[in-house]
Amino acid sequence: MTTQPIAGLLLFPGMTQLDLTGPYEVIARLPGWRTEIVAKTLAPVTTDKGLVITPSMDFAGAPQFDLIIVPGGPGTDDALTDAETVEFVRVQAAGAKHIFGICTGSLLLGAAGLLKGKRAGGHWAARDLLTQFGAIVSDARMTKDGNIYTAGGVTSGIDMALQVVADLAGEDVAKQIQLQIEYDPAPPFNAGTPFVAPPEIVARARAAGAGRRKIREDAVALAADTLSRKG
């Protein structure tokens, strides 16, 4: 009897819920796979805007995942410097066949030492910080280097999840899931990246994120230092 492959999505306080729930909707439809939501404890977790999600397992109870999925969001900046979380990601990633980071989740992959010399992307307002973990920064919405998939900010996790499914189960399976979730996107505006958004909107978004950026820079510096001292 073959063991059923398992996809595990990391849940942590203050994360951006769509970083997790977007890919979840795609991955949970992978035929033959089991999908789990893993957090440090079994307690419900409050995400950055208030949505409360309950994990299906805790770190201690988690089996080795075949696919480990690491979302991001403001809470990443605490997760980055939390030894238990970083170690969980490192150990799971070492045994997983595929690793998938979304948004600033790639910073957590970096903190776990997984991105040295690898091409990786992340949220547009944070991905330059990946260099501190030895990564080569990609501005692409979807980046794949070896068995490491990284997506840009938030919604890009949906696009990348379809690519992950195609690689794991074939393009026809990915297309059927795309059809089921009617993913034929048609944003009413064209402002989804700093390259296409009006400059004043980009300036406003950067200003709104300036406080978070400062916290993040400090967290990344500390995490990078911790990683370098591990060798």
Added chain:
Amino acid sequence: MTTQPIAGLLLFPGMTQLDLTGPYEVIARLPGWRTEIVAKTLAPVTTDKGLVITPSMDFAGAPQFDLIIVPGGPGTDDALTDAETVEFVRVQAAGAKHIFGICTGSLLLGAAGLLKGKRAGGHWAARDLLTQFGAIVSDARMTKDGNIYTAGGVTSGIDMALQVVADLAGEDVAKQIQLQIEYDPAPPFNAGTPFVAPPEIVARARAAGAGRRKIREDAVALAADTLSRKG
């Protein structure tokens, strides 16, 4: 002092979580608004693929929402014929300034008597059933008739949520949110509607959904009958 406007998203068992979490990510960023997740009781709710979400309030404790948001998914077919849920939607919609249905959530709006003579859309595999509630079916990804917004299947709720934000707070606010969630979609495949997906993929998706379709037809017929007997 002005009362803070409230957006309320309906949560029910067996719903498709991305129908809720996609729009939530956009709406929860509306400046000056409060976003609530409302369910029949305060107990955590299991969605169709297993993700567990905790409501922030129950029906009895809910204030009048300014924007009522009704997602869909397989669980809609139970919600459609649940008198308490249908009545909650009807009463909230009567007092709300804006009504927003996603996916098969529009069937629930129909069951609540809100779509008579209105143009409305929904998931491609179910929207034809809207005629039974007196609606004029729209195949568009986003449909607006008066104060009623309806979106197609699952992911279309993200597009529509940006339009709702633009109408409530202006296009610049919508664009800033779009940038924050890096919504510059680039699906790796072109299979998001039955109009563009390969015919064999459409056939496979229809076959996979045949059992659900039968349950849904029965639920809609019952809900339409209940509605007609109310006058």
